[in-house]
Amino acid sequence: MANLVGAKTSNKSRKIQVKVNDYELRKLLATLTKMDDIAQNDMRKISQDLAERAAKFVTTWAYNAPNPAQADAVMKSLRINKRDKAPNFTLGGRTKVTRSGAYAGNLLFGSEFGSNRLKQFPPRSSKKGRGNRGWFIFVALQRFQPVIYREWLKGYEKIVDAWKSRAA
Numbered sequence: 001m002a003n004l005v006g007a008k009t010s011n012k013s014r015k016i017q018v019k020v021n022d023y024e025l026r027k028l029l030a031t032l033t034k035m036d037d038i039a040q041n042d043m044r045k046i047s048q049d050l051a052e053r054a055a056k057f058v059t060t061w062a063y064n065a066p067n068p069a070q071a072d073a074v075m076k077s078l079r080i081n082k083r084d085k086a087p088n089f090t091l092g093g094r095t096k097v098t099r100s101g102a103y104a105g106n107l108l109f110g111s112e113f114g115s116n117r118l119k120q121f122p123p124r125s126s127k128k129g130r131g132n133r134g135w136f137i138f139v140a141l142q143r144f145q146p147v148i149y150r151e152w153l154k155g156y157e158k159i160v161d162a163w164k165s166r167a168a
Helices: 023-032 037-062 068-075 104-113 137-167
Strands: 005-010 015-020 088-092
Touching: 015 104, 015 137, 023 037, 023 137, 037 068, 037 088, 037 137, 068 088, 068 104, 088 104
Parallel strands: none
Antiparallel strands: 005 015, 015 088
16 A cells, blocks of 8 residues: 555646556456446545545645645645546646736645745755655645545445445
8 A cells, every 4th residue: 555646747737636546446446447327426426525535634734834825825726536436636737826826836846845946935845765755745645545545445345235236
């Protein structure tokens, strides 16, 4: 479970897409596509609820960031994917988040990882693995990861049991 929640970053569009990145869970998602529409819609509902809870958890951690005003501005760009069967949300992009018209994507990486050159951002966060630890998004997701894993699997098992009773 070391890499359950992954983030796909795009420097061009300056977004972070937070989604499930576990091989075992992706295999379960593949089996879910073979079930009926009721099961798939139930899984979407569970995933959307988990994504909303994770987003709220990250939002509360934004106030622990070195520059909470920037972190709050970045959190205004949060979008939850409602059609996915796994918890998934996106931050950043071309959403204007300040009165001066700054885009969330321009603030995202500086407020999350910091900078030693640009004074408007906090100092660089500490090292972790091949990159930096981050100030609020990745720290919060790392703490919330066991909840996502446990609740998603519990919901999956409940849906599979209900589907088996309908199929029989």
